[in-house]
Amino acid sequence: MKTVDILRFAATALVQHRRRTLLSLIGVVIGVVAVVSLTALGEGARRYVTDQFASLGSSLLIVMPGKNETTGGFPGVMGAPNDLTLEDVKAVQRHIPQVLRAVPIALSTADVAHLERGRQVMVIGTTPDFRRVRDLRMLAGRFLPAGDWERGAPVVVIGRKVARELFGQANAVGEPIRVGGWRMRVLGVLAGQGTQMGLNMDEVVLVPVATGLRMANRTSLSRAILEVHSVADMEAVKRRVIDVVIERHDEEDVTVITQEAVLSSLSSILQVLTLVVAGIAAISLTVAGIGIMNVMLVSVSERTSEVGLLKALGATRRQILLIFLLEAVLLSTAGGAIGLALGWAVVELGTALYPAVPASPPAWAVGAVIGVSFGTGTLFGVLPAWRAARLDPVSALQGR
């Protein structure tokens, strides 16, 4: 018996019971659409975030105070870190020629106010090179002035949103504002940048690094960003940075991470998210599979006398098994195909509405859907088909 002939025979049974076929198809379709669109969303989120990071260039090293033992996580979270001082950063720049720029960063939060208006913002104490490594553009005025790192001038560059909230449409450059308890003069306003490395640059204020340290009332920097000449030097520079710090501190009390490492750990977190979402969607496919099994069990019991007839006509057990198995597989693969098309349409619609998120189902998800819907039919079709194949021909002919 040729498989095509069995397929044709199975198809006639599905066509005859249109409503039942349709209902179980819908189950599979919903499951598949869920898998396709949810994984596309997860993948879109992952790509969105990693694209954001990748746009910052891959030649950056980040030095953080404190040594974390387990690699791969986010350092600085556990333990009390030793100081990472401005002197340390200077020493790194001085001793390592491959370091193009070394940018100290002191983070704190403070209230900013102008006249009656105020809000809390993140304050970034840093140097003019910050603008280069972060590729910041100015809307108005100037960026932080060059000069001695130790000199804490009372000047500030503010994010676009901060400017809007404090000054409305009015000009901000040259105006005095209060940051924390400090009176400062606005040097410039950043152009819209959006979120970079988890910081919304529209909602920060930037001050000279010495000012930032004094405002935070600390001696230790939050971190330093090193721009390296060439990506090939990254690992070597990373080791040299640690050497320099050990020489100065007598112990290895900083963590140096590459942009790449941050990116890949973030990416893997988001990948887990996609997998979780896929898992949830897979459950709905399983439910659809159970639906198929029910339909097939009903189909077998309704067609008991047909099975008896086929046996009387000389069909083997294997042939009868195949008839019902292919019926189930046909059902689930058709559902898979329709679901794939529909899911694709949903994703297309989504990306048309939200172009920022590059949602597209990962290839593995599409492959898995095809495999799983085929497998669902096989898995959940086996039991009913096996039942049909094992029927006693005499009782089956009598419809029992």
Added chain:
Amino acid sequence: MIHLEDVWRTYRMGDEELHALREVTEEIRDGEHVAIMGPSGSGKSTLLNIIGCLDRPTRGRYRLDGREVASLDPDELAEVRLHRIGFIFQSFHLVPRLSALDNVELPLIFAGMPPAERRKRGEEALDAVGLMPWAGHRPSELSGGQKQRVAIARATIMGPGLLLADEPTGNLDSRSGHQVLEMLSQLNANGKTLLVVTHDPSVARRADRVVVLRDGQIVRRVEGRSVSDLATLFAEDVPAP
């Protein structure tokens, strides 16, 4: 050649044993036309199912063409049913969603015949029962007599030597019943062994000989043409020869 030797078929109903057949010993030669008669529940269908390899004796031996049927595995039994035996049922047993032609072709599918050859053979078989004009019709669009003729075309398409008909005219009016019987007689005349289970004396009269069952036992064997009415045939006082 059919050889039944002390065949029993016993159903176990809880603690009770029900003998649908007991001590059945019979020999049916190739080309014979035999009618099986008996009151309802006497074991006629059971006997036919055993001969047709759909059922197995609980006890006793059954040899078909010299082969011990008990020794055959399920696949070999399917093979025997496919090539050696054609079934015709009282309720036709056509697959409702398939056309007349597709129904006739079913055994050829199980035999693995390629579609083009299958179509040709199917059309020939349907033509032989005079139903070529109805080839594309579903069973629901056919009369009872037409359905049974489709079933005959299907039963004979593999060229089996043995035809088993369980009350083939039970659901037919006398005219189409007659037509079906003529067809079966013709097939028998062309050399096929024919076993017909029937309640109808006029059907039995066509047979070479008649086997009468009661309570699972053969109680009488008579010549077909001597059959008159059921009362004499089923009368209890006559011992089995």
